[in-house]
Amino acid sequence: MILSHLLTIHKDGINRASAEILARCRELKNHLLKNSINTELHAIICNSNVSLWNSSKLSNELGIYGVDKIWITKKGNICDQNKALIKYIASAQKEATKKYNIPSLLVMESNELVKDILGGLAIHINASVISDVIKFGFSDNNFTPRKDKSLHIRATRPVMTSKALADVKVIDKQIIISLRPGSYNLPDVNDLETVPKKVEIEYMNDRLHSPNNKISLKNQIKQVINATEDFIDLNEARIIVAAGRGIKDQNGKTLIANLAEVLNAGIAASRALTQSGIYDSSVLVGQSGKVVSPQLYLAVGISGSVQHISGILNSKMIIAINKDKNAPIFDIADYGIVGDLNKVIPILIDEIKKIKSK
Numbered sequence: 150m151i152l153s154h155l156l157t158i159h160k161d162g163i164n165r166a167s168a169e170i171l172a173r174c175r176e177l178k179n180h181l182l183k184n185s186i187n188t189e190l191h192a193i194i195c196n197s198n199v200s201l202w203n204s205s206k207l208s209n210e211l212g213i214y215g216v217d218k219i220w221i222t223k224k225g226n227i228c229d230q231n232k233a234l235i236k237y238i239a240s241a242q243k244e245a246t247k248k249y250n251i252p253s254l255l256v257m258e259s260n261e262l263v264k265d266i267l268g269g270l271a272i273h274i275n276a277s278v279i280s281d282v283i284k285f286g287f288s289d290n291n292f293t294p295r296k297d298k299s300l301h302i303r304a305t306r307p308v309m310t311s312k313a314l315a316d317v318k319v320i321d322k323q324i325i326i327s328l329r330p331g332s333y334n335l336p337d338v339n340d341l342e343t344v345p346k347k348v349e350i351e352y353m354n355d356r357l358h359s360p361n362n363k364i365s366l367k368n369q370i371k372q373v374i375n376a377t378e379d380f381i382d383l384n385e386a387r388i389i390v391a392a393g394r395g396i397k398d399q400n401g402k403t404l405i406a407n408l409a410e411v412l413n414a415g416i417a418a419s420r421a422l423t424q425s426g427i428y429d430s431s432v433l434v435g436q437s438g439k440v441v442s443p444q445l446y447l448a449v450g451i452s453g454s455v456q457h458i459s460g461i462l463n464s465k466m467i468i469a470i471n472k473d474k475n476a477p478i479f480d481i482a483d484y485g486i487v488g489d490l491n492k493v494i495p496i497l498i499d500e501i502k503k504i505k506s507k
């Protein structure tokens with residue numbers, strides 16, 4: 150069978166969500182191989198940063214995850230052209246699975262781009278989709294493709310603004326999963342291959358129809374929004390400082406910026422602040438915004454509405470600062486500071502600076 154992943158890379162390395170997905174896929178691949186099921190792990194790359202990586206860097210960085218084959222298009226960044234992207238992924242899947250005859254599980258990061266293309270891609274490759282999951286694997290005792298070559302995949306997905314978890318089982322030949330970042334841990338370097346596996350690199354350019362280079366108005370707007378306040382990508386940030394209505398005004402916003410700076414953190418906001426225009430909507434976290442999964446989420450002056458909380462439950466640790474000791478955010482926080490943020494934040498900044506200077 151083929152396990153594949155739509156991979157995102159930066160100038161220097163693999164993005165965090167992709168590393169988590171590759172590590173999980175490698176685990177599944179090894180499990181299948183141990184049970185004599187021939188399995189390959191493929192990485193499909195679409196972003197333009199690939200031109201900054203030569204083939205030996207690609208092989209080394211991905212070979213340690215046990216990747217067998219990399220699919221590349223050098224037609225520039227087609228991640229902002231939905232139709233071209235769907236066609237590219239579908240072409241790679243078609244070739245990898247010998248026209249969809251070999252069962253495959255395609256795992257993608259659950260993000261805005263993937264939400265946009267998931268439906269179209271599923272139709273193109275005639276696949277079943279389980280979206281926005283936090284856990285996936287093969288059903289108990291059923292990790293072998295059946296005689297009809299279908300896979301039994303089991304996944305867990307948060308539903309009803311994350312108040313409940315649904316256990317979903319899908320049986321099909323081609324299955325696509327989108328996985329929330331932060332659902333699996335980054336691999337320990339000692340767990341990866343010490344000698345990178347030799348990786349085959351396949352360039353798709355010649356077999357792809359020329360993509361329509363015109364970026365749609367919708368996609369152009371998406372790019373402008375993403376290019377505003379989101380200095381540190383919230384999907385990638387290890388620490389996020391999130392501001393709520395309690396910060397009130399520009400002075401509060403400056404306090405948040407100062408705290409984020411000493412922590413090298415990304416800045417997020419609740420809807421109370423994006424609706425009032427204090428923060429741009431690109432940094433909204435929650436049901437109508439981003440779902441984030443940092444190591445530390447510092448919620449400042451946020452009450453903890455269900456809509457906000459549904460976007461932060463994958464955080465490894467949540468610390469809340471609120472002057473109301475009964476605020477619901479304290480029900481899910483690992484640590485809480487009850488106090489006026491205008492007094493607490495300057496003390497926190499001083500203490501962090503002291504620790505950093507040691």
Ligand SMILES: Cc1cc2nc3c(=O)[nH]c(=O)nc-3n(C[C@H](O)[C@H](O)[C@H](O)COP(=O)(O)OP(=O)(O)OC[C@H]3O[C@@H](n4cnc5c(N)ncnc54)[C@H](O)[C@@H]3O)c2cc1C
Nearest residue numbers: 393394395419420435436437450451452456457471472490
């Ligand atoms: C369909 C729908 C979708 C929604 N989607 C989202 C979403 O994606 N994300 C989102 O965030 N919201 C969303 N909302 C809005 C959500 O219901 C809440 O209204 C919003 O999250 C409240 O934001 P808040 O916690 O900043 O403000 P509030 O609820 O007003 O809380 C402010 C908090 O600040 C504290 N505070 C005040 N002053 C200080 C101080 N000086 N020091 C310390 N603490 C202080 C208060 O005690 C209070 O707990 C959605 C609502 C609907 C209906």
